Amino acid sequence: xxxxxxxxxxxxxxxxxxxxxxxxxxxxxxxxxxxxxxxxxxxxxxxxxxxxxxxxxxxxxxxxxxxxxxxxxxxxxxxxxxxxxxxxxxxxxxxxxxxxxxxxxxxxxxxxxxxxxxxxxxxxxxxxxxxxxxxxxxxxxxxxxxxxxxxxxxxxxxxxxxxxxxxxxxxxxxxxxxxxxxxxxxxxxxxxxxxxxxxxxxxxxxxxxxxxxxxxxxxxxxxxxxxxxxxxxxxxxxxxxxxxxxxxxxxxxxxxxxxxxxxxxxxxxxxxxxxxxxxxxxxxxxxxxxxxxxxxxxxxxxxxxxxxxxxxxxxxxxxxxxxxxxxxxxxxxxxxxxxxxxxxxxxxxxxxxxxxxxxxxxxxxxxxxxxxxxxxxxxxxxxxxxxxxxxxxxxxxxxxxxxxxxxxxxxxxxxxxxxxxxxxxxxxxxxxxxxxxxxxxxxxxxxxxxxxxxxxxxxxxxxxxxxxxxxxxxxxxxxxxxxxxxxxxxxxxxxxxxxxxxxxxxxxxxxxxxxxxxxxxxxxxxxxxxxxxxxxxxxxxxxxxxxxxxxxxxxxxxxxxxxxxxxxxxxxxxxxxxxxxxxxxxxxxxxxxxxxxxxxxxx
Amino acid sequence: xxxxxxxxxxxxxxxxxxxxxxxxxxxxxxxxxxxxxxxxxxxxxxxxxxxxxxxxxxxxxxxxxxxxxxxxxxxxxxxxxxxxxxxxxxxxxxxxxxxxxxxxxxxxxxxxxxxxxxxxxxxxxxxxxxxxxxxxxxxxxxxxxxxxxxxxxxxxxxxxxxxxxxxxxxxxxxxxxxxxxxxxxxxxxxx
Numbered sequence: 069x070x071x072x073x074x075x076x077x078x079x080x081x082x083x084x085x086x087x088x089x090x091x092x093x094x095x096x097x098x099x100x101x102x103x104x105x106x107x108x109x110x111x112x113x114x115x116x117x118x119x120x121x122x123x124x125x126x127x128x129x130x131x132x133x134x135x136x137x138x139x140x141x142x143x144x145x146x147x148x149x150x151x152x153x154x155x156x157x158x159x160x161x162x163x164x165x166x167x168x169x170x171x172x173x174x175x176x177x178x179x180x181x182x183x184x185x186x187x188x189x190x191x192x193x194x195x196x197x198x199x200x201x202x203x204x205x206x207x208x209x210x211x212x213x214x215x216x217x218x219x220x221x222x223x224x225x226x227x228x229x230x231x232x233x234x235x236x237x238x239x240x241x242x243x244x245x246x247x248x249x250x251x252x253x254x255x256x257x258x259x260x261x262x263x264x265x266x267x268x269x270x271x272x273x274x275x276x277x278x279x280x281x282x283x284x285x286x287x288x289x290x291x292x293x294x295x296x297x298x299x300x301x302x303x304x305x306x307x308x309x310x311x312x313x314x315x316x317x318x319x320x321x322x323x324x325x326x327x328x329x330x331x332x333x334x335x336x337x338x339x340x341x342x343x344x345x346x347x348x349x350x351x352x353x354x355x356x357x358x359x360x361x362x363x364x365x366x367x368x369x370x371x372x373x374x375x376x377x378x379x380x381x382x383x384x385x386x387x388x389x390x391x392x393x394x395x396x397x398x399x400x401x402x403x404x405x406x407x408x409x410x411x412x413x414x415x416x417x418x419x420x421x422x423x424x425x426x427x428x429x430x431x432x433x434x435x436x437x438x439x440x441x442x443x444x445x446x447x448x449x450x451x452x453x454x455x456x457x458x459x460x461x462x463x464x465x466x467x468x469x470x471x472x473x474x475x476x477x478x479x480x481x482x483x484x485x486x487x488x489x490x491x492x493x494x495x496x497x498x499x500x501x502x503x504x505x506x507x508x509x510x511x512x513x514x515x516x517x518x519x520x521x522x523x524x525x526x527x528x529x530x531x532x533x534x535x536x537x538x539x540x541x542x543x544x545x546x547x548x549x550x551x552x553x554x555x556x557x558x559x560x561x562x563x564x565x566x567x568x569x570x571x572x573x574x575x576x577x578x579x580x581x582x583x584x585x586x587x588x589x590x591x592x593x594x595x596x597x598x599x600x601x602x603x604x605x606x607x608x609x610x611x612x613x614x615x616x617x618x619x620x621x622x623x624x625x626x627x628x629x630x631x632x633x634x635x636x637x638x639x640x641x642x643x644x645x646x647x648x649x650x651x652x653x654x655x656x657x658x659x660x661x662x663x664x665x666x667x668x669x670x671x
Numbered sequence: 672x673x674x675x676x677x678x679x680x681x682x683x684x685x686x687x688x689x690x691x692x693x694x695x696x697x698x699x700x701x702x703x704x705x706x707x708x709x710x711x712x713x714x715x716x717x718x719x720x721x722x723x724x725x726x727x728x729x730x731x732x733x734x735x736x737x738x739x740x741x742x743x744x745x746x747x748x749x750x751x752x753x754x755x756x757x758x759x760x761x762x763x764x765x766x767x768x769x770x771x772x773x774x775x776x777x778x779x780x781x782x783x784x785x786x787x788x789x790x791x792x793x794x795x796x797x798x799x800x801x802x803x804x805x806x807x808x809x810x811x812x813x814x815x816x817x818x819x820x821x822x823x824x825x826x827x828x829x830x831x832x833x834x835x836x837x838x839x840x841x842x843x844x845x846x847x848x849x850x851x852x853x854x855x856x857x858x859x860x861x862x
Contacts, residue, residue, distance in 0.1 A: 206715060207722050211766040214710075231766060269707065270766050395760035398753060402692045 089218045089249040090115040093182065096225035098125055099258055100180075102153045104144065104523050105129070106137040110157025111197060112184025115249040129523060129552060132544035134161050136516035138168020138239075139542070142177045143520030146503045147478055149306055151232050152520065154181040159197030162243075163204065167510060169239045170208040174507025175329060176304055178237035180228045181209075187247040188216055201243045210238030216245070218253030226258040227267070235272025236393040237304055272392060276409030276417055284364070284388045284405050285421045291362035291386075292433035293440075294322045297345065297374075300329030300506070301367020301391060303499045305411035309333070310499045312415035313366065319422060321429050323441055325353035327368045328491055329506045336495030342441065346374040347642050348488040351449035351651055352441055354640075357382050358648035359440070365389045367411045370400040371507070372670075380647030390414045449640045449653055450492055459609050461486065461561045461632040465493045465533060468559055471616045473497075476528040478521045480504065482514040482538030485567035485638045490533040512541030515558060519545055522554040529557070529620060536562040536629075537586055546599045549625040557619050558627045560592060563634045571637045575663055596627035607631035644670035692753045699728065699749040700775040701782050701852040702759060705860055707767040708734050708742040715765050716744055725758050726750055729784070729827070729849035741769070743860075747782075747827075747850045772860055774852050782852035786830045791818040792841030800840040807833045818843070 087095065093116055097105070104127045109117045120128050131137040134156045141152025152172075156165050162183040172179045186195040202214045211231050215224050221244070228240040259266075288294055296317055302309045310333045317324050317340055324334050325345040334341055343350035345357055354376075357363070363385045368374065370389075375381045378400065387403040389396070390411060397406035407414055421427075454463040465486070479494050480503040481487040487504055496502050503521060505513040514532040522530045532539075539560055549556050561567075569584040593603030602622050606615040612630070619628045641652045645667020706712050713732055720727050729747040734740075748758050755773070763771045774780035788809070790800045797819075804811065804821050807829065813820035818841075823833045827850060834845055854860070 202711060203714070206711070207718055269769050393764065395757065395764055397760075398687065398692055398756055399760075402689055402753065404689055406687075 085255070086252040087255055088115070088119070089221050089244070089251050089253055090119040092218070092221045092253055092255050093225060093244065093249065094119050094123060094126060095255055096222040096258075097153060100226065100229045101150065102126055105153045105155050106131055106140040106144070106520065107155030108134050108137060108157065108161060110161050110184060112158035112186060112246045113155060113161075113182075113244075113249070115246065116155065116182070116184070116244075128155075129519070129548065131516065131519075131548050133542065134164035135167050135512065136519070136542050136545045136548065138165050138172065138179065138181065139510070139513050139516035140520035140523070140545070140548075141179050141181075142168065142172050142175075142513075143480060143503050143517030144524045145177050145179060145520075146303075146517075147500050147521045148524045149500060151178040151180055151229055154179060156181065157184040157197065158186055158201070159199045161197075162199055162201040162241075166204060166208055167508075169205055169241065171505055171508040171510045171513065172239040173208055173210065175505065176237050176300060177239070178232040179239040180225070180232050181239060181241045182225075183241055183243045184249070185214065185243045185245040188245045189247070191245065201241065205241045208239075209241050210236075212241035212243065214243045214245075215248055218248050218251040221248060221253060223256045226256075229258075230267060231270060234270065235274075236301075273394075273408050274392065274410035274413050276390070276407045276414045278417065280405055280407045281414070281417045281421050284407060285418060285425065285427060287362050287386055287388060287405065288320060288322070288364060289422075289425075289427035289429065291322075292430060293356075293360045293437045294320070294362040294364065294429075294434075295356050295360040296322055296324035296364045296366065297326070297357065297368055298324065298330045298333055298366045299327040299368025302330055302333040302411045303367075305367065305392075307499060309367075309410075309412035309415060312412060312419060316415055316419050316422070319419070321431075321434055322364070323356060323438070325349070325356065327371065327374055327506070328504060330368060331491060331502045332496035332499040335497045337497060344491050346371075347376070347644075348492065348638055348640065349374075350492075351447050351640050351653065352444035354642065354648040354651055355444045356441055360385045363387045365391075365403075366415070367391065369396045372400070375401065376642045377645055377647045377667075382648070447653065449651075452636075454609055457608065458633045459607065459612060459630060461563065461630075461636050462489055462493060463609065464559075464561060464612055464630045464632060465489045467612050468531065468533070468616055469494045471613065472529055472531065472620065476525070477501065478503065478518075478525060478528055478530045480514040480517040480521060480530070480532045482532070482534045482541075483509045483511045484535045484538060484569075485571065485636075486533055486535045486538075486561040488568075488638045489561070494533075511538040515539060515542050515556070516545045516548075518556040518558075519548050519552075519554055522549070522556050523552070526554075530555075531557045531559055534558055534560045535567060536560050536564060536589055536592070537566045540590075543595070546596070546601065546625060546627075550600045553624070555622070555624050555626075558625070559619070560627065560629050561632055562589075562592070562629050563632050563636070564589060565634060567636075568638070574637070575643065576668055592627050592629035596625075599625075601625035601627065603627050603629065605629040605631070643667060687752070687756060692756065694752050697749055697751060698755065698775075699747065700755050700773055701780060701850065702746045702748060702762070703770075703772045703774055703852060703860060704744040704746070704762060704768055705735075705770040706742050706744055706765075707769070708740040709767060712742065712767045713744070715767065716746075716762065719761055719765065720746075720758075723757075723761060725754065731849040731851055745850055745852050747852075770860060772854070774854055777854060779855040780852055781855060782826060782850050783824055784827060784830055784848050784850045785822065785824045786834065786845060786847040787812070788821045788823060788834060788837055788842065789818060789844040790821065790837050790841050791843050793817060796840045800837060803833070803836050803840075809833065
């Protein structure tokens with residue numbers, strides 16, 4: 069495979085200095101600003117690990133499973149805005165990384181994953197620990213490379229970082245055969261100009277078409293019921309995009325909702341914030357989506373968790389869609405104005421046009437729109453009652469939020485009910501503080517992600533809000549946390565069920581809880597102790613606060629096993645196949661008849 | 672359902688009219704790509720198409736610029752306007768893809784394919800096959816006492832028609848190249 073397509077400086081070439089391939093890799097990583105690599109050694113990457121041993125600029129975090137390495141790199145990348153870096157061996161090392169790579173692809177997280185490969189002459193021979201890594205990872209990466217020539221090694225790695233972080237970010241795999249890592253070759257530096265360097269084919273459009281911005285702003289200015297719907301693209305674009313978004317939303321007075329991935333781009337404490345939308349989003353956010361007349365989608369992709377039934381999706385609105393990926397526009401929902409560009413660049417243009425044209429929102433219409441929204445808000449869709457001796461899961465998460473919100477806190481989650489409750493009850497004020505597996509929905513994401521976050525932010529509080537089923541999928545990473553003294557907190561919402569599976573079995577399958585109850589769960593306190601960290605348990609609502617305070621005060625990894633109500637379900641909910649204005653608000657709704665017909669086949 | 676051929680004038684760049692995207696009719700489009708001629712590039716294109724469930728009627732690939740290591744891939748796809756716009760956008764996202772051109776959208780184009788058609792028969796049928804071959808300007812590139820191999824070049828419809836006519840005359844085997852397409856006029860694919 070051709071590589072090194074980016075223009076390279078030839079300073080090292082002229083000097084004729086040769087390095088062993090493994091050294092070239094580390095030089096390239098250093099030049100790309102990598103300070104930590106998450107990985108796991110093996111036969112095919114031994115030369116690279118040997119070079120790692122000989123230097124001390126790049127730290128290596130030894131994970132306990134390669135999937136954990138990729139999730140940790142994702143946590144690192146999401147919380148810093150930098151590219152996460154992974155190093156794994158050939159064969160099983162690479163195949164174990166596939167889930168993490170797919171997760172990063174779905175959530176647009178920049179990752180460079182170096183995989184070892186059997187020596188070039190053995191490729192295709194079914195050699196020991198051989199897998200067709202570029203073949204297997206082709207559909208689950210943004211791009212991938214097999215490097216056959218040691219002189220192309222450095223330039224390929226530079227190109228991989230450029231591809232991973234540019235445009236819509238994503239994972240890139242660089243497969244390095246062992247003989248290439250051991251051969252002598254020349255170093256080439258990264259192209260000048262960083263991400264603006266001209267790649268011969270990959271040059272994503274970041275500046276929007278000004279004519280389209282004019283059309284969009286005219287639509288917004290003339291709107292009676294406008295709504296911002298923002299997503300992970302704003303976070304990926306960087307802190308400046310969040311700042312500009314806040315400015316534009318304030319200036320226009322328009323209500324704003326966000327996807328799961330976009331939480332934190334707009335401060336949750338602000339009165340224009342409607343909360344998350346979608347399947348388990350806020351009633352007011354979904355009703356506003358359904359009834360708005362101009363929808364301004366910034367960096368979201370009309371995911372099926374957000375839109376519900378497409379046929380009835382926001383039927384009366386003109387839709388503006390801003391996305392850096394042209395293929396996102398008109399993919400699921402046909403829009404009136406599709407703007408290709410980087411969120412920050414687009415928001416900047418939007419602000420400029422709004423000010424230059426002296427646009428004003430139709431204040432009378434906006435006031436009546438807000439009155440409508442306030443009526444929906446009054447339904448108080450997240451209400452629950454903490455009564456009796458059993459802890460409600462919502463209460464535990466709400467208390468965790470209240471007791472951690474005034475410090476620098478990063479929240480990761482696993483996948484399921486606890487994830488949705490976390491999205492509902494943790495109210496984020498800043499971008500990059502919320503790491504969750506949105507697109508792929510990977511159970512086992514949260515703990516390794518927390519490891520990655522804590523590596524990048526050693527003094528911050530990092531909490532993985534987990535379920536007792538999800539946490540067992542990558543529990544081995546607790547050992548990593550202990551080894552590197554990463555004081556991550558694992559807050560297990562333990563109801564002994566795969567709660568979301570059970571909820572759907574109630575909805576669709578007559579409450580036949582097929583395989584969704586976990587028997588023989590480990591004693592999480594003893595498990596924590598076995599790993600060399602602290603275990604806490606709480607089953608009394610009156611002790612929740614004290615337990616959380618104790619957890620925060622311990623400067624080492626903690627598992628906090630919170631025994632919660634086994635039967636609680638996650639509301640509000642848009643049943644699959646239904647439009648936004650058919651939300652279930654609570655258990656009083658007849659569950660068994662909520663989903664019918666084709667909706668039953670949806671996920 | 673047979674796909675319709677659609678020729679249309681240029682649309683406003685960056686904004687395909689909503690009414691057009693909501694059109695549920697199926698159209699056939701010829702799409703040409705210029706790609707880096709590197710290992711795996713065809714697998715990327717094919718994997719994308721099958722992974723996303725797009726309909727492909729024909730796909731041809733060959734190196735067209737040895738010096739620059741460029742290959743051209745011609746894709747004949749059919750679908751609604753929304754799907755065709757998706758196919759183009761998704762192909763454009765692949766890193767080794769230099770250019771995506773919708774020949775059907777961007778003015779008149781020529782599309783041709785070549786087929787080798789083996790027909791076996793004797794007597795009147797053999798003569799009839801030869802006569803029809805003549806009408807279609809098909810070359811006989813192999814001949815035995817009991818068979819011909821015709822080389823026929825033309826649009827997909829012309830090749831289809833020729834093959835249909837050969838069916839009752841002893842059609843044995845068909846080998847088709849798939850469609851190669853190019854825009855008419857003085858402008859090249861790189862603009």
